[in-house]
Amino acid sequence: MSPLLESARARTARTSRLTMVDIARLAGVDVSTVSRALADSSRVTDETKERIRKIVEEHGYVVNHGARMLRNKMAGQVLVLLPNIAASFFPEVILGIEETLQNEQISVIVGSTQHDRAREDVLARQILNGAADGIILLTGRIPEVLRSYPGFEKKIVAVGRALKETEIPCVNIDNKRAIETAVNHLVERGYSDIAHLGGPHGSPTFSARIDGYKAAMEQAGLASNIRIAAGERFNIDAGRDAMERLMREGKVPAAVVCASDEMAMGAIRYVRSQGLSVPRDMAVVGFDDIPFAGVYEPPLTTIRTPRRQMGELGAKMLLKNLRAPSFKSKSIILNHELIIRESSGGELDR
Amino acid sequence: MSPLLESARARTARTSRLTMVDIARLAGVDVSTVSRALADSSRVTDETKERIRKIVEEHGYVVNHGARMLRNKMAGQVLVLLPNIAASFFPEVILGIEETLQNEQISVIVGSTQHDRAREDVLARQILNGAADGIILLTGRIPEVLRSYPGFEKKIVAVGRALKETEIPCVNIDNKRAIETAVNHLVERGYSDIAHLGGPHGSPTFSARIDGYKAAMEQAGLASNIRIAAGERFNIDAGRDAMERLMREGKVPAAVVCASDEMAMGAIRYVRSQGLSVPRDMAVVGFDDIPFAGVYEPPLTTIRTPRRQMGELGAKMLLKNLRAPSFKSKSIILNHELIIRESSGGELDR
DNA sequence: TTGAAAGCGTTACCAA
DNA sequence: TTGGTAACGCTTTCAA
Helix, strand or coil: CCHHHHHHHHHHHHHCCCCHHHHHHHHCCCHHHHHHHHCCCCCCCHHHHHHHHHHHHHHCCCCCHHHHHHHHCCCCEEEEEECCCCCCHHHHHHHHHHHHHHCCCCEEEEEECCCCHHHHHHHHHHHHCCCCCEEEECCCCCCHHHHCCCCHHHHEEEECCCCCCCCCCEEEECHHHHHHHHHHHHHHCCCCCEEEEECCCCCHHHHHHHHHHHHHHHHCCCHHHCCEEECCCCCHHHHHHHHHHHHHHCCCCCEEEECCHHHHHHHHHHHHHCCCCCCCCCEEECCECCHHHHCCCCCCEEEECCHHHHHHHHHHHHHHHHHCCCCCCCCEEECCEEECCHHHCCCCCC | CCHHHHHHHHHHHHCCCCCHHHHHHHHCCCHHHHHHHHCCCCCCCHHHHHHHHHHHHHHCCCCCHHHHHHHHCCCCEEEEEECCCCCCHHHHHHHHHHHHHHCCCCEEEEEECCCCHHHHHHHHHHHHCCCCCEEEECCCCCCHHHHCCCCHHHHEEEECCCCCCCCCCEEEECHHHHHHHHHHHHHHCCCCCEEEEECCCCCHHHHHHHHHHHHHHHHCCCHHHCCEEECCCCCHHHHHHHHHHHHHHCCCCCEEEECCHHHHHHHHHHHHHCCCCCCCCCEEECCECCHHHHCCCCCCEEEECCHHHHHHHHHHHHHHHHHCCCCCCCCEEECCEEECCHHHCCCCCC
């Protein structure tokens, strides 16, 4: 047993709080009546309800969560699993999830996995032990422990990072098409020597972006110009490293499409350190439109992902699944948006 | 198949999951023995433990969280309350908190309050109903509902945003001195016309920064140059707005010290839109050293706050308080660090 | 409309 | 070392 538990018990006597029985006693009724009153059951007189409510208010009584969980087999909590909360993509998704769930009196447990399977499993145990009712996956993969759980598919929703398991509903954008949008933008601007700074190959999301890049280049008849530098992360450092590799290995590309805004910034920083200028010497397009993209210098042309909305819809979808397990949710693809700023030359006058 | 197993199966079908009773039946022992075995009590033979462990493993049994909570009066969860998870200061603090607590098998509930007292109260109820054992406040103020809770001070720790209530322990930097460091840096560089873009007056944190600015200016004999533009937020937009006000109201300051990196970026963006250049026409110092500060153009001179460490120490402090409520934790002040980059002219050769 | 009582799954005390 | 059992605080069915 954890030491935290031991001392909690020792303290119980002192910290002991009012229970429903106490309220019942004070109101001169049975616990069951209090329970019904608090649930606003129609089988309690308004008069009694009012009396009870007043006493509850007065004494600051709050229903015990553990007991309620035990009875109802519902935790009123949802687990959000993500690889790294410090990556700018996630906080706004969480915001959307929280806003939606707070309205439903459901709270959010956030678990940062650091891409570690063992951590994913430890955190996902909260579904197994009932501490969480459902799980919103921003990691792009299902924790192994969940697979043995019967009917687990009904408790999972993916957001922003698609899963290989297509039977799990997902709220996402079309990553392939989004990168195509970015490439086409550069092609329209007259660029042909366009490289891609990509994220981890293992991730469906980032490999979809890599595929989208290839497809768009081929469609534009630029197959021979395809150049990709991809790493294991998609943060600032990964962007710098990828750009460094690209420039060391061959000539400086005329333009690059990056798998994230953070990579774009890391890349631009490196380009500058080599005495080059963006967009004059190289056009750059990012991905996500994080808040900093617009104030970066140069402001980043990027693909806007509707992160908050993704969070909202993911949360709603999960709720629907939890409440009506027979209902079969369909995945949702949201629209991305090309935001043209100066890193690719800015808006053109026509 | 053994009849024991069959009955366990039958039970499983009826109820949703395996319980300890099922495991006991399968192992041919009493529930109490299973409970002890799982708690690794010394009052169970290694042999029995091993047998039970194997069955547990085999059937993927997990202890029910609600029942455990009800018995132990412990949730194994900590609530982290913050105003806005999208503000760059917070995610790394959360990371530090999570890492520390994950090692202790405690999970983190994140609550974004949007600066709304009602939301703070709703979220803080989780302390009252026992869903969370303690609370780490990054909001700078105590939710009202908690005040009526006896001994609530022992369950609260503040991180990064000091409270007015000095009896609650806090992990923080010395905000006043930190801003003084920033101002002095500019003074040493020969600037005298130094303004401050501040955060919300109502926040002890940001008013400490405002005070620090004033104090440093006075100490440098520049009291007459004091100029402050402060808003209700400390994000990019707030920085832009504050700078706009400053430039509309009077002459362009030679340098500004900002209350956050985000404000600095918003401010620089506005300065640029007016055709001026940083640091040539204006030196800028930020606050926090968020990851983007180093890749911004120009890279931001800023005050580095040890956010991850703050989270770690805050979590440890809370644990200590929860485990030994008689222990009186002392607040911790961590060192800040001046990071000199180009937005204030860069490193000088000597 | 209200009360009584049976659990929910676990832990800890007391016996054996 | 193990078993039996009484809580923990709540909800819900069944009676009254």
